Amino acid sequence: MTESSTTSTGLGFDLIKTDGMARRGRLSTAHGDVETPAFMPVGTVGTVKGMMPGSVRETGAQILLGNTYHLMLRPTAERVAQFGGLHKFMNWSGPILTDSGGFQVMSLSDLRTMNEDGVTFKSHLDGRRHHLTPERSMRIQHLLDSNVTMCLDECTPFPATHEVADKSMRMSMRWAQRSRDAFVERPGYGLFGIVQGGVYPDLRADSVKALTDIGFDGYAVGGLAVGEGQQMMFDVLDVTTPLLAADRPRYLMGVGRPGDIIGAVRRGVDMFDCVMPTRSGRTGQAFVRRGVLNIRNARHAHDPRPLDEDCRCPACREYSRGYLHHLFRAGEMLGPMLLTWHNLTYYQDLMADLRRAIEDGCFEQRAAELEAGLALGDHPALPDPLNLKAAPETDKSEEDSSVAIDL
Structure with missing residues (x-):
């Protein structure tokens, strides 16, 4: 464990704690601090x-x-x-x-x-x-x-x-x-x-x-x-x-x-x-604690569960996988917006988790747990109670031709 700090003529940087080579720090700028x-x-x-x-x-x-x-x-x-x-x-x-x-x-x-x-x-x-x-x-x-x-x-x-x-x-x-x-x-x-x-x-x-x-x-x-x-x-x-x-x-x-x-x-x-969390969010890829899932896949159409039960973002707190799947299949802009919000929240929660682990002196243990979780893959799919065929995905030509009935 090491504690040290320094300031330069421009930015300030405090090295608060280390755990192995992992570092917990704080970058100070004219527009606020950044916890690292x-x-x-x-x-x-x-x-x-x-x-x-x-x-x-x-x-x-x-x-x-x-x-x-x-x-x-x-x-x-x-x-x-x-x-x-x-x-x-x-x-x-x-x-x-x-x-x-x-x-x-x-x-x-x-x-x-x-x-x-x-x-x-x-x-x-x-x-x-x-x-x-x-x-x-x-x-x-x-x-x-x-x-x-x-x-x-x-x-x-x-x-x-x-x-x-x-x-x-x-x-x-x-x-x-x-x-x-x-x-x-x-x-x-x-x-x-x-x-x-x-x-x-x-x-x-x-x-x-x-x-x-x-x-x-x-x-x-x-x-x-x-x-x-x-x-x-x-x-x-x-x-x-x-x-x-x-x-x-x-x-x-x-x-x-x-x-x-x-x-x-x-x-x-x-x-x-x-760009990965935002670009992936726009294409239906969601980062979760068990890896990556594609919300466009038909297995999510009838799934009432959230993307990630431990996530605090609006996509997970307020919407089901089934609804998010529907948004992407229908070509609605809310789908990419919600998955972008989710992915950015996941990334920020990951960084906060790593910062806490360094502070607590248990970085390697926590890193191993996180890496093991990422390797698990998504939860098994749930059976469809209605056994319906997946709805077709809206293409651009269909979207453009449906303006007259857009409610």
Whole structure:
């Protein structure tokens, strides 16, 4: 067990307790504190899809992630600044972290060119050309009023040879220095460096050293959850997180699944983000304590039980599986909204559970229980008392043609 604390010129971070490598901390920003380990819902274009800001807060979320690439294109960072920054624009009073835009730009393989200065790319919206540099990324995130700004980096593709990963990482480190130089220091605001290096331990170590020498308010581990698989991701974390400064927050970008999060907390990670709970909710996938279920499946049509009997969200407190199944089969927007609310609540309850376990000094025991639960799978299906054939699912053409009788 260890207790320590530190503050930097920008963000504050208190390391409250450790249990093995698992860490219980508190990140302090100009817009409030974040208890860690923490999961950040993704609000790509200034909204968590299907959720009001107050509803997001009710799930237990403390901090949101915004997407620099999408916001710089529409409505533009300058427009957001006109409204007083992203917090006021989207009516979210808590902390916000924004990515640098690098991941999305690098994904536009056929629409972008890259050199030492930065990345030139065509907008996926209208085809217009834009040039993103470390300095421009810092300026955009400043205009957005992001509490946690991310350096511009190149997300190394997977798979990549050692030579390719090395070259990519070295440029990202040069961009990290330029990002640091361009970042405007303010109390309660900070800049995170991003560790790269692919799956190669020596490159990850070199990246950590370069970033530590520059000096950041926190450190992210990037370039994972890109197809390498869970075990390889854990292997990279095993050699990376022990090298990171213990007195600064650690952020695993784009992860992920509940089992990934538990394993990463075990390895000393403090912060996570992923579109999975919201995207899955919109497609009928629900995360529960026994794994994942698809509410579209016919087995749920006659089921009076909640998604998860231990969940506090409105979908579980007020509605049956049968009703949620009906909403998705009928193409009603309430279905995706309720499952999104449920999934975000599940993720926030998972993080709270992990925080308590670290505080109580029983992290490994609780982690093992959670992992065992996820492996169980859903409860057996109930028999249908009416033995009815499943109702057909509404398709888009049917939905569009039924406007005249929409009551």
